Amino acid sequence: MTEPVLSVRDLCVEFVTRRGVLRALDRVSFDIGKGEVLGVVGESGAGKSVTGSAVIGLIEPPGRIASGEVLLKGERIDNLSPERLRHIRGKRIGMVFQDPLTSLNPLYRVGEQLVQTIRTHLPLNAAQARERAIELLAEVGIPAPERRIDGYPHEFSGGMRQRVVLALALCAEPELVIADEPTTALDVSVQAQIITLLKRICRERGTAVMLITHDMGVIAETADRVAVMYAGRVAEIGPVRDVVSRPFHPYAAGLMGSIPTLETASERLVQIPGSMPRLNAIPVGCAFNPRCPHTYARCVVERPELLGRGERASGSHDGAGAGHAVACHLYDEPGVDAEALVQRDKVAAAATGSAA
Amino acid sequence: MSDAAFVQIRDLRRVFDVSKPWLERTLAREGHQLLKAVDGVTVSIRRGETFALVGESGSGKSTVARMVVGLLPPSAGEVVIDGVSMTAAKDAAARKKLRRRIQMIFQDPYASLDPRWRVGRIIAEPIRAFGLAKEQGVEARVGELLRLVGLDPADAAKFPHEFSGGQRQRIAIARALAAEADFIVCDEPTSALDVSVQAQILNLMKDLQERLGLTYLFISHNLAVVRHMAATIGVMYLGRVVEVAPARQLFSHPRHPYTRMLLDAVPDLAMSGRPRTPVQGEIPNPISPPSGCTFNPRCALANDRCRREVPPLKDGTACHAVHEGRADSQDMPEIAAG
Numbered sequence: 001m002t003e004p005v006l007s008v009r010d011l012c013v014e015f016v017t018r019r020g021v022l023r024a025l026d027r028v029s030f031d032i033g034k035g036e037v038l039g040v041v042g043e044s045g046a047g048k049s050v051t052g053s054a055v056i057g058l059i060e061p062p063g064r065i066a067s068g069e070v071l072l073k074g075e076r077i078d079n080l081s082p083e084r085l086r087h088i089r090g091k092r093i094g095m096v097f098q099d100p101l102t103s104l105n106p107l108y109r110v111g112e113q114l115v116q117t118i119r120t121h122l123p124l125n126a127a128q129a130r131e132r133a134i135e136l137l138a139e140v141g142i143p144a145p146e147r148r149i150d151g152y153p154h155e156f157s158g159g160m161r162q163r164v165v166l167a168l169a170l171c172a173e174p175e176l177v178i179a180d181e182p183t184t185a186l187d188v189s190v191q192a193q194i195i196t197l198l199k200r201i202c203r204e205r206g207t208a209v210m211l212i213t214h215d216m217g218v219i220a221e222t223a224d225r226v227a228v229m230y231a232g233r234v235a236e237i238g239p240v241r242d243v244v245s246r247p248f249h250p251y252a253a254g255l256m257g258s259i260p261t262l263e264t265a266s267e268r269l270v271q272i273p274g275s276m277p278r279l280n281a282i283p284v285g286c287a288f289n290p291r292c293p294h295t296y297a298r299c300v301v302e303r304p305e306l307l308g309r310g311e312r313a314s315g316s317h318d319g320a321g322a323g324h325a326v327a328c329h330l331y332d333e334p335g336v337d338a339e340a341l342v343q344r345d346k347v348a349a350a351a352t353g354s355a356a
Numbered sequence: 357m358s359d360a361a362f363v364q365i366r367d368l369r370r371v372f373d374v375s376k377p378w379l380e381r382t383l384a385r386e387g388h389q390l391l392k393a394v395d396g397v398t399v400s401i402r403r404g405e406t407f408a409l410v411g412e413s414g415s416g417k418s419t420v421a422r423m424v425v426g427l428l429p430p431s432a433g434e435v436v437i438d439g440v441s442m443t444a445a446k447d448a449a450a451r452k453k454l455r456r457r458i459q460m461i462f463q464d465p466y467a468s469l470d471p472r473w474r475v476g477r478i479i480a481e482p483i484r485a486f487g488l489a490k491e492q493g494v495e496a497r498v499g500e501l502l503r504l505v506g507l508d509p510a511d512a513a514k515f516p517h518e519f520s521g522g523q524r525q526r527i528a529i530a531r532a533l534a535a536e537a538d539f540i541v542c543d544e545p546t547s548a549l550d551v552s553v554q555a556q557i558l559n560l561m562k563d564l565q566e567r568l569g570l571t572y573l574f575i576s577h578n579l580a581v582v583r584h585m586a587a588t589i590g591v592m593y594l595g596r597v598v599e600v601a602p603a604r605q606l607f608s609h610p611r612h613p614y615t616r617m618l619l620d621a622v623p624d625l626a627m628s629g630r631p632r633t634p635v636q637g638e639i640p641n642p643i644s645p646p647s648g649c650t651f652n653p654r655c656a657l658a659n660d661r662c663r664r665e666v667p668p669l670k671d672g673t674a675c676h677a678v679h680e681g682r683a684d685s686q687d688m689p690e691i692a693a694g
Binding site for chain 2: 220
């Protein structure tokens with residue numbers, strides 16, 4: 001495999017509070033290759049947005065990166081000065097956030113914002129930058145860009161604004177785009193347009209994408225690989241098709257089963273009892289153990305490592321490589337067919353689950 | 357289940373005045389600007405059934421919900437629940453009795469519970485207000501309700517901020533049940549929740565419906581959730597119902613071009629690789645909606661008639677192309693489902 005565009009190694013992020021140190025990210029590792037879309041999925045509090053912020057160095061105090069490395073094309077960026085990081089943000093890493101209205105300055109015309117960003121990062125004069133801005137707007141599907149470029153953000157609809165934000169993120173030809181819930185504020189029909197656009201543009205340009213979302217449907221449509229996060233840790237990572245259709249981790253299996261879909265109109269949805277632990281009360285051992293139907297002695301004392309399915313026997317510890325990796329002790333137990341067990345309770349939980 | 361409609365919504369309309377202030381309007385020589393949020397909605401819901409209204413933002417679905425429970429007076433039309441009109445003056449006495457039986461669950465469980473009240477007091481409020489239990493029995497009833505929604509009776513002493521979003525939504529459900537309601541209007545009850553918590557709440561709502569024979573009007577933008585919950589579904593677009601059908605039929609044989617487009621736009625978790633028709637455009641500004649069928653600028657089947665005449669809701673669909681038999685062409689592939 002060629003060198004990944006983004007490589008995150010054992011990243012830990014902590015927030016120091018009066019009541020002690022809260023660990024928001026706990027040894028998170030993953031890679032994103034050129035032109036690849038990595039989906040980062042999880043429920044509120046899983047740490048997916050913190051991961052995005054940590055990569056671009058936007059963790060605000062009292063938060064800090066406690067350990068680990070973030071490498072952009074093999075070069076460490078987590079220990080750069082704020083000044084140097086600012087040059088990387090926007091130039092080499094583009095960003096798209098959930099609410100397009102907060103990413104755009106309401107007082108400036110869309111064109112001015114684009115031109116300013118382009119000229120900050122690329123050696124172009126005003127006329128060239130404007131020309132490039134128009135090209136970009138056309139590329140993200142804004143009709144009549146030569147006229148719309150002089151509009152203000154409030155004159156654009158939600159979907160069109162998100163297109164402008166995407167153009168802003170792409171204007172300096174970044175190697176990596178971090179998209180944090182880019183479609184959450186949009187209606188389904190517009191969401192589909194933005195997903196298709198994001199996917200097409202990144203494929204054409206070979207841009208790596210880290211797509212953070214809580215919506216598994218968006219991930220399934222867009223991502224090549226997916227990392228499922230739980231309580232600040234990566235529970236499972238693998239090709240999106242495998243994770244969606246045959247999740248290994250009991251949490252991932254429960255999560256997939258709890259999503260209502262158009263295809264399966266079963267009577268009951270799979271239900272994971274309880275909810276995500278708070279950061280000040282993450283269980284010892286596997287963070288999922290209080291909610292897991294298969295918990296046994298080892299789960300409450302020892303934290304499972306993220307290991308590829310093939311790497312289990314050899315015990316090597318680079319679970320973030322390609323392939324399908326899972327952090328669950330069941331897969332280490334001799335004589336236990338963990339996969340069959342997890343697949344089965346995807347169905348059983350729906351049948352026996354009781355709400356009240 | 358009786359076939360008679362439990363809830364009847366007849367030609368319901370709501371117009372909002374969104375004009376600029378008088379002085380500004382006069383200086384700019386503009387007239388009044390009116391927004392037709394709901395434009396002639398007719399729907400009937402059977403007892404014990406879940407009826408869902410789906411639509412994108414601005415389709416008027418929440419406005420319908422608010423008018424049905426009486427939080428917003430309709431501009432025209434009427435809502436009849438169990439034979440009692442919610443609008444006609446002559447039914448005032450009967451309506452007072454009916455009020456108790458209609459409750460609402462809101463989208464944001466952080467905003468719909470008073471942060472200064474203990475949970476016990478929140479749930480007891482309807483019991484006391486409607487005199488449904490003697491004072492010494494209230495606490496026991498609250499405990500019973502908390503258990504019913506999967507919480508602990510001891511939780512009554514806590515404040516809302518001590519609960520997670522899903523638990524708060526359970527409290528909101530308990531409050532609705534405290535009034536011994538049989539018709540519950542749910543406005544996006546799970547949109548603010550995570551999927552695994554959403555599953556818990558949806559399962560709970562289904563269980564309660566079965567046990568207590570509740571009737572739900574379920575408002576949502578999420579088609580997959582609606583498919584899971586509802587028996588009958590109405591699809592709204594710009595204030596009008598464009599298609600009404602039993603859930604199964606709507607998903608296996610969507611007829612209105614807008615319904616087909618919506619179904620097509622839902623991200624496909626199963627990755628069956630079904631072909632997707634690219635969606636065209638966005639919802640137009642409701643202040644100046646297109647003439648005729650409001651969907652015509654986005655519709656591949658639109659012709660002159662669609663741009664001129666508003667299609668009536670006939671046989672469950674409001675579409676000229678469907679009525680004229682033009683919609684069965686291949687440019688609208690049906691979605692395999694079920």
